[in-house]
Amino acid sequence: MVGDSGSFIDPLSSYGVKKALASGWLAGIVVHTALIDAPMTDLALDFFDNREQSVYQSYRHSSAEFFEEAASVYGHPYWTTRAEAARAAAGAVSGPNDTDWIEDLEGTYINSDLVRAAHERIRSVELLDSRANPDLRVIKRPAIRSQRIVMKRHLMNDTYPKGIRYVRGVDLLRLVELAPQFDQVPDIWNGYNEKEAPVSLPDFLIGLSTAFAAGLLMHSDQ
Structure with a gap:
């Protein structure tokens, strides 16, 4: 049913x-x-x-x-x-700061406080200067493409073994590839929208913050 x-x-x-x-x-x-x-x-x-x-x-x-x-x-x-x-x-007591920011993150839960902290760090730096986490691995998992379920690549690390691919319509795999090429968030956003289905700036910022919070992207001093 x-x-x-x-x-x-x-x-x-x-x-x-x-x-x-x-x-x-x-x-x-x-x-x-x-x-x-x-x-x-x-x-x-x-x-x-x-x-x-x-x-x-x-x-x-x-x-x-x-x-x-x-x-x-x-x-x-x-x-x-x-x-x-x-x-x-x-399976857990809800906290006072719970949000539904990443409710569409398939099978994966990232602490909202970590996402907020990552967002504040992004806002505070003059140059993003990011790099992909060298411990990232790529696995294949089911995902939606058009009107069917297909096997697609997902990013995986020890913290998120089920893999991560999309947050608010943002393709995190593509984002991790693009982000190190730019130092300013607007440039990353524009570069992303030129190569993928365009997303709004708020959704993009959530995706970018989630990528840092999940350890997919790292700042140069990390």
Whole structure:
């Protein structure tokens, strides 16, 4: 089942509707892949399952704070139970600074404080002077291309063994290749948009900050 019937999350949240639409869209891509590329069927199904679980856990993690706040205000067992269930489902207690900046980072979670710190470092330096982490490795993992699931290269290191490729539409593999060629962020952004599908500056900055936070890129003094 896909769509509404296959993507139930929470009847009190409008996010459940958005999630249902996204689930139906992704399921259509998986079915299309199975029809035109049978050997990719199992990998496509695993991709769908992993994505569903990842989004569910992400939602539970972010919703725990809301339920905890409601429980403290109203003091009703209903909200306390919801908060406890959300924490248990997410596998961790939500923090006060959680964000959904990188909610579309497939299967990988990068601490938002690290992303913010990386962004502040980028803003504070006169010249970016970046280089690719020499410990980076490249692996192949399932990813979406057009209307099918294909095997694409992902960047991997010891901290993120599942691999990383896209954040907010920014291709991190291409970004890691381009960033060391420029010293100014606007030049990197322009260079990226000339070679890849254009992205907005806010999304690009999140992608660049994530690349540093994840250890894909390093400053020259690191």
